[in-house]
Amino acid sequence: MRFNVGIIGCGSIARFRHAPEYKANPFVGEIIFYDRNMERAESLAKRFGGRVAGTLEDLLADPTIVAISDCSSNEAHHIHTSKALLSGKHVLCEKPLAISVKHAEEIIEAERKSGKKLMVDHNQxxxxxxxxxxxxxxxxxxxxxxxxxxxxxxxxxxxxxxxxxxxxxxxxxxxxxxxxxxxxxxxxxxxxxxxxxxxxxxxxxxxxxxxxxxxxxxxxxxxxxxxxxxxxxxxxxxxxxxxxxxxxxxxxxxxxxxxxxxxxxxxxxxxxxxxxxxxxxxxxxxxxxxxxxxNQTSTGVIDAFIDCIVNDKVPPVTSREALASLKVIEKMLGSE
Known part of the structure; x- marks a missing residue:
């Protein structure tokens, strides 16, 4: 069983963590990259032997893609992760889950509606x-x-x-x-x-x-x-x-x-x-x-994410757990 994965956002976290760990996973076939900056997506596609999606819609509509990493910047997580879930993709979202508890709850509602798996990259x-x-x-x-x-x-x-x-x-x-x-x-x-x-x-x-x-x-x-x-x-x-x-x-x-x-x-x-x-x-x-x-070494996050898809397990870092941590951050900053 091998399936394709997509990556939204082609900055450093995608380059050094997500892409190489997907590349090394035996269940992952091709990696499809999307970034608003097409050159960044093309650079990672060349580096990891994948291909580029011209638009976010193209990425989400690709039937060969089973799972997506949302490596976009914080303010876009509630948009990209929600869309990916509602497009029938399992999602690994970078931390923080969202910029606010309110936006995180929107993502969790999309997770509930979609029935797909959502994991958050709390790699520690x-x-x-x-x-x-x-x-x-x-x-x-x-x-x-x-x-x-x-x-x-x-x-x-x-x-x-x-x-x-x-x-x-x-x-x-x-x-x-x-x-x-x-x-x-x-x-x-x-x-x-x-x-x-x-x-x-x-x-x-x-x-x-x-x-x-x-x-x-x-x-x-x-x-x-x-x-x-x-x-x-x-x-x-x-x-x-x-x-x-x-x-x-x-x-x-x-x-x-x-x-x-x-x-x-x-x-x-x-x-x-x-x-x-x-x-x-x-x-x-x-x-x-x-x-x-x-010192970039394998985090184990990608392997755990793929394992929960392949073997139909509950993600080891759930959206509810990520929400609990985000609530603490909001309290630290006085919900500014």
Whole structure:
């Protein structure tokens, strides 16, 4: 069984993550690319041996395409993903699911009407260290979770985006909407929900555009830093910080404090998961380095998406879970 897939939006996320992982999947035949910038679509089609759809309508009407990745910018997700679902395609949507809870609910309604599968690309769930951490927490090997802290920061999307400039859409309010919150923050909110089998309900946050400037030399329209205090439904307390101004090494770490010890995730290169127990013993798990913008490795997301189509499974990251994370982001930003 092999089928074709489509990709909407041919920027860096399509080039470095979606297209190569589809290419490597044995169930995927041809990849069909669509972008408003035809040259970008043609470049990826040449690179990955696929073809180009002239219009979005052509892509959605193609009967050979079973599944679509929506790699468009944030403000278009509720349009493209909804249309793709209602055109009878399974959809893998990039995060955040939408720029607002209201638009996310429109997508979920399209999912319900279509009966098709919708998965959201919260890829941190798929790393070996996070999955091992989840297993340990589920078994309560360290007792109950009490508090946590998590962070995700790097030098900013202008070094990652396809344009390699501060004219990037990530800095535009109308396209990005939530800045670093929707780019990096939502990954860690989803991760905390996943690891703790819980949801963040109360949020107190400070945010601002502290350093990034746009192509006119003005402060960007969205936040480049957020620091927040969080409380979950089950009463766990935590902190989260997200930044586009960590001008050293990327920081993608999480610490979980439990009754019987501490869990440190991605703090050290040689041991991605470290357990420090109350009796002084330390357990180190050497699993795999986390994917960074400079170290592109397979996320496992595409394989999981294809598997849920082929074997008719519930997607491992559902739209409802993505909506829960988006609600937290809205609370952080005061529903602006």
């Amino acid at each position: 769930r798929f790393t070996k260290a996070h999955q091992k951490a989840k297993e340990i927490l589920e078994k309560k090997e360290l007792g109950d979770v009490l508090t946590f802290r998590t962070t995700f920061g790097h030098q900013g999307p202008e070094s990652w985006g396809v344009t390699k400039s501060n004219a990037t859409w990530f800095f535009k309010k109308g396209r990005s909407h939530s800045g670093v919150a929707g780019d990096l923050g939502i990954h860690k909110i989803d991760l905390i929900h996943y690891l703790l089998d819980d949801e963040i309900e109360e949020v107190h946050a400070f945010y601002g555009a502290l350093d990034k400037i746009n192509e006119q030399g003005q402060p960007i329209e969205v936040c480049d830093n957020i620091v927040s205090a969080l409380k979950t439904r089950k009463g766990r307390l935590g902190t989260a910080s997200f930044s586009w101004t960590y001008y050293g090494r990327e920081d993608n770490t999480t610490t979980i404090y439990c009754q019987k010890g501490v869990m440190k995730i991605y703090h050290h290169d040689d041991a991605q998961l470290i357990i420090e127990q109350n009796d002084g013993s330390v357990i180190k798990y050497e699993l795999e380095p986390i994917q960074t913008n400079d």
